[in-house]
Amino acid sequence: MSTRSPRLAACVGLLLAAATAAGQSASLDARRVTEVMPGVNVRSVQPVPIRDGLYEVIDDRGAVFYLDGAARIGFQCELFDVATRRNLTQESLARFRAVQFDALPLELAIRRVKGDGTRRLAVFADPDCPYCSKLEHELEGVDDVTVYTFLYPIASLHPDAAERSRRIWCADDRDAAWRAWLLARRDAPAAPEGCESPVAKIDEIASRFWINGTPSLIFDSGRVVHGTLPRAVIETYLVEPSLGASAAPASTGASGGS
Secondary structure (H helix, E strand, C coil), rough: CCCCCHHHHHHHHHHHHHHHHHCCCCCCCCCHHHHCCCCCCCCCCCCCCCCCCEEEEEEECCEEEEECCCCEEEEECCCCCCCCCCCHHHHHHHHCCCCCHHHHHHHCCEEEECCCEEEEEEECCCCCCCCHHHHHHHHHHCEEEEEEEECCCCCCCCCHHHHHHHHHHHHHHHHHHHHHHHHHHHCCCCCCCCCCHHHHHHHHHHHHCCCCCEEEEEECCCEECCCCCCHHHHHHCCCCCCCCCCCCCCCCCCCCCC
């Protein structure tokens, strides 16, 4: 990363102090901090009385905090490996929130196969979400993938999205109708009387998979990502090894967003 915030410096300092308390390194001084974090203007380095190691705790809503072994000292921040600049907190959260891809109700999704279709990606999307349209344009350049699109309209933001989702789902060619709207703003014809979309079922399960906004992507590795991604990043995640996902994470109780 190009800049380092005081919060990051404090977190790294606490991590190094924890290692010191556990007997993993010598005492820390300002010179050593400057060596591993060039550009940080050190004003003070003081030991933190952390005993018996440092423990990461994640609650049922995905909040992360850290405690010492005696559960007397705690703090909230993101931990980094100083040498590699890896965000250890985000890596841990990615594993915690990972979803077993086959646990998704794929029969409720619009399926599109591109190329050999060997790679898999699920997308929760609102047809009236501008970021979903942007993501769809990025996906146009991705090949050899099967994309499962779950219709996830958010009525509080896009009042017409639920009915538009129904028209798309009830179209003769769902994928063509979806892409026509997202890519060219050509609306699907009116849905036949009595045809219903699976929107209500999808809404019920979304929070089980940490979905509370659109677009949200779930990769075959189990990784869950919220928001639009550039094609290069999508390609990287499509070949990522499994994160060791459980069948489904605990319910977050979260509501939709965009």
